[in-house]
Amino acid sequence: MTRSPVAAALTVAVAQVPATVLESAVGHYAAGVAHGLFGAGLPVAGPRFADGMTIRQRRRPVGVDRRSLAGAFPGAAGRLVVFLHGLTETERSWFRGKADFGARLTGDLGASPLYVRYNSGRHISENGRDLVTLVSRLVAAWPVPVTDIVLIGHSMGGLVARSALYQAEERRAPWLSRVTRLVCLGTPHSGAPLERHVARLVSLLGNSAWTAPLTRVLALRSDGIRDLGDGWIHREQWAGAEAGPELRAPPGVRRLFVSATLSHTEGSRWGRLIGDLLVTPVAAAEPTESADVAWLGGLNHFALQHADAVYDTVLGWLRADAKGSAP
Known part of the structure; x- marks a missing residue:
């Protein structure tokens, strides 16, 4: 899976966060959300953000x-x-x-x-x-x-x-x-059902000039989210x-x-x-x-x-x- 610009930017941002913050309850929540949304597209190396x-x-x-x-x-x-x-x-x-x-x-x-x-x-x-x-x-x-x-x-x-x-x-x-x-x-x-609805929405929106920005955002869904739909x-x-x-x-x-x-x-x-x-x-x-x-x-x-x-x-x-x- 190719890393999106959003995931790349998030990787850089996470690298600047102190380890004590990443080990906090908030840091754990952020880790789960980032991985769930971007999956293998967020390969932050080492124990700071273990993949x-x-x-x-x-x-x-x-x-x-x-x-x-x-x-x-x-x-x-x-x-x-x-x-x-x-x-x-x-x-x-x-x-x-x-x-x-x-x-x-x-x-x-x-x-x-x-x-x-x-x-x-x-x-x-x-x-x-x-x-x-x-x-x-x-x-x-x-x-x-x-x-x-x-x-x-x-x-x-x-x-x-x-x-x-x-x-x-x-x-x-x-x-x-x-x-x-x-x-x-x-x-x-x-x-x-929720992921299936999003997948249908992406298909319906297509790649027109009006809908392309939203389509690109929705298409960032990770492999795990796509699997979950079916x-x-x-x-x-x-x-x-x-x-x-x-x-x-x-x-x-x-x-x-x-x-x-x-x-x-x-x-x-x-x-x-x-x-x-x-x-x-x-x-x-x-x-x-x-x-x-x-x-x-x-x-x-x-x-x-x-x-x-x-x-x-x-x-x-x-x-x-x-x-x-x-x-």
């Missing part, structure tokens, strides 16, 4: 080697819960208000939470590929034997997790057999292959797809149209892959990362699944 996928602890990256992991996670458990944020976000999006989901799962299930940061503007399949590599290294270097892996993704993060599972199966990654559960919160499995999670889907791959869920991985609406009434017309403001509820025709589907009313898209009702739903499902019974 690669990393495990984060206390706002800083953790080395994926035994010594670094043992130091960062002194109470390491064999059950790992990997959290993946959504578009224009960082791992800090999970830390709003009360205790984060990971800390609560540590107390309730004895699991070790791992928060991943990635460049959400890159192709979803590229981030899925990187997640396969990251988890491979993580399992090999974890201080204790890994017995169980749970993936929890919010919005685009759910698509990244699904992409990683498909690619792990293609690559026959040994750790795939340890993944028992996938939780998707507000994930647009069939694509995000829910593309495999390279062949965005690379123009004549026939896309038949994507089947790896066996042995149970799924929970959680969606929300602002409406408190399930199935209401308002809820179907507006959804959680960004994503509409999971429909019967979507590729649920035999997933358990849960709906929650009165929540917006971002509340899915910290609302008690969401946590209780996920915890109840994980506990029931662990007992081998239906949720």
